[in-house]
Amino acid sequence: MDSIPSPVDPFGLYIHIPFCERKCPYCDFNTYAGLGDLFERTVDALCAEMAGRRSRLGDRPVTSVFVGGGTPTVLADAQLEQLMAAVHASFSLAAGCEITFEANPGTVDRDKFGCLRSLGVNRLSIGVQSFQPEELRFLGRIHDVEDVYRAFDAARTAGFGNINLDFIFGLPHQEMAQWQDTLGRALALGPEHLSLYSLIVEPNTPLYHWVATGKTDAPDEDMAGELYEATIERLAAAGYVHYEVSNWAKPGSTQPPDAVLMPEYACRHNLVYWRNQEYLGIGPGAHSHLRRRDEQGRAVSRRWSNHKPVPGYVRRVQQAEPVEDFAEEVGPRLSMGETMMLGLRLVREGVERERFQALHRCDMEEVFAAQLRDLQAWGMIETDAARVRTTRRGLLMGNQTAALFLPDEAVETDALEAGQH
């Protein structure tokens, strides 16, 4: 497929490690516990998939690498080395490329972090989720509170200067005091970045079953809203910039926190998603997005995802069969909607008019005149010459705001034949 050839455009590489020591009851990601036997073959397959993609992407520089899962740190050092060697063999990494690894506090130590450092990893995302022991138990985490402190200390000692901590709020019956305690402990560690997600009860998870059968109460949406707003206040006071719905980061030392549009420590890889830019996903169930221009020069997106079950993925790669099992073509109009839907999640930056124009070759104001007018009248967005972004109210009603930019009826995107490329 033709991608838009511009060497300066950000381009993300995501690598999915579908393994965990234990599967958390709320998690609906494509990850499995107890597949130790498959580690080796899977890493081989990931490397082979990368090698196979190379020829089609040419020398397009990768501006960010994100190794997630799952729990990438369940892999042995040698496997991690093999993986990173393949990344370098198959892609050219741009200067200053952000390389993030997800880590579970229960599967890391100083040596593991040392290994990651030696492989050029410059950002860590540690899945803490909570500082309350009973919440960690409810969430089925394999680690305890002490593990978190040990892991964070080990990461710093290993030389990581850009660390994200993941947390989940809005657990059933979670009270403000508990969440504030967790936040306080998180802030005390002084991470560069915080990802705070609200608990979503997803179908096909044990949690969903517990809620459906009354074993667990459903999370209280109003309470989650209260916790979220309190979080926004607290983190602002602590000097973090709320740059995306669920993400906060420290500004650079020269950035004035109040005026900054994008903090220095924002996750560059995730920005690729929110700015509707391109990325390649490697591994079982990984998602990719590449763009081409249609005859009128408008941006058309191709999104696809890989086969999810691990053995099937491995077999396909081994037999040089296509690994995709879903693909869709997102036409120009829907692609613009996606740009709005994603960009309005960026609290400060919003959707930049110029970026929109460059991407879609048309004026945002023309395409979405009615939506922008209504949303502004309702106090959901604010606009200026450079950008459109949500107000606080618009942020809290993000789904309603975003939905307005999508076509009225659920459009069927052109489902492409799986495997075609």
Place this chain on the structure above:
Amino acid sequence: MNLDHIRNISIIAHIDHGKSTLADRLMQMTGTVTAREMKEQLLDSMDLEREKGVTIKASAVRMIYRYEGKEYEINLIDTPGHVDFSYEVNRALQACEGAVLVVDASQGIQAQTMAHLFAALEQDLTIVPVINKIDLPAAMPDDVAEEVEELLGVPAEDIPRISAKTDVNVEAVLHQIIEQVPPPTGDVNAPLRALVFDCLYDPYKGVIAYVRVFEGKIEGTPRLTAMTTGKVLEPLEVGVLTPAMLVTNSLAAGEVGYIATGLKTLQDLDVGDTITLAEGGATERLPGYQPLKPMVFAGLYPSDADDYGELRDALEKLQLNDAALVYEPETSQALGFGFRLGFLGLFHMEIVQERLEREYDLDIIFTAPSVEYRVNMTDGSVMTIDSPAALPEPTKITSVEEPWCELRIFSPSEHIGTIMDLVTKRRGELKNQTWLDTKRVEIACMIPLSEIIVDFYNELKARTRGYASMDYTLDEYRAADMVKLDILVNQQPVDALSIIVHRDDAYHKGQRLVSKMKEIIPRQMFTVPIQAAIGNKIISRANVQAMRKDVLAKCYGGDITRKRKLLEKQTAGKKRMKMVGQVEIPQEAFMSVLRLEEE
């Protein structure tokens, strides 16, 4: 055929006592249809009838049976099984000389059967009782036979015990029909008088009249007249039902058959009318005719305004084979373009609703049903209205009158208390109570029609574990202190939620409606007040609190497709809501008015 060799009969039974199965068996046994041709319950042709266990439209079949060396023609006329169609039942029974009374051996005589049985007795029909379902483990055929003996005076030992399902002793039913039911009488030389006991629209032949000829005869296809409407019929053909239409171009006194009338719409011919010859016809029609009169009215709207045209087409088609359905265009602020429909009763309304959804695949909204009120105006004029929206301002009204009906409930006696409680709650008055036997009782009462059209029958069934049944006839108009109850959402009255209620019930119903709306209306971006009002007076109020947050604070990584689809789903859900005063009201809200009494 010699009149002595003709028998015209109906089968009457409580729902599920096996009427259709017995009819099937009789048709098989007489070779009318072979087992191979036999569809399950041939007479109930529509799915809906089968599911509801009732017959909506009557039909007829001619069966030929040899008995003791002679050939007999048995015309079986099917009857609809529900109170809303009692007029049609009566016309079908009028076409017969006898009725087979089917009683379930495990359940005994049921109240519903009684209504039909009394109707049959009123028409002077000979009753042939039959005890069915003797194959059931719980069958008590002897006890039931004694009940029947007590009721009809037919010796218990003479009553056939059968199982139509397993084909036991069904032949005995045919024998009894021939031996007991008198043959029809009627002067074949008198001027033609044929009773229309059912009508059907056939896409190829137009309106088909099912007739019983009482006097005279039809030879060939002469010009005919429908005596009530005065319409002249130019029949395409005349024949008998085998059950397929078989052209004979000859029908004589005592016989049952059909006339392909050449008429284009069912509205041109009424059930109960008398057909005679256009030249040299009879001067007096047969007794029993009543024009069909809708008693219950409701608004009908497409869920999606784009479907208005489809809805109109569907109603047109539906009316082709449902003469009782009437409609006219109506508009609502909340629901847009729709229709006001008139029905024979609530059950008829349910059937129409289900047929529209099932046969025409339409998503529709019905508004709360209403009866026809007479409004005496201060200027001395009288208005009739069937919609809350049409009720004039209170200052212009001197008084309102509403239709009352006589309601007969048949039930096991242990439920008398709860039935009386229900009747009283619905403003009913007890008239009398008659013991049918030691265990069953008939309760007769007077009750406003408006009180029984909304969820009364279901409630009655629930309170009596399904044992009670009811029948009602319109009686008279009585003055009533009726008021219009409005529901305001975000200060805007929602016309489709207005109902006409008795002033004494207004407060209670207003409160219930408001709390229902509070449950149903999803939280919006702002607080939404919901109010119930009579005129300018607010009688109840509740708030739907503003939504605090609606944002997916979840990590979707690179799976943008999924996130987009989630949002699209949310948008699609909204499309099915109706906007009133900037508030999205789910369709469920409009239907909830129908279920106000549920706890």
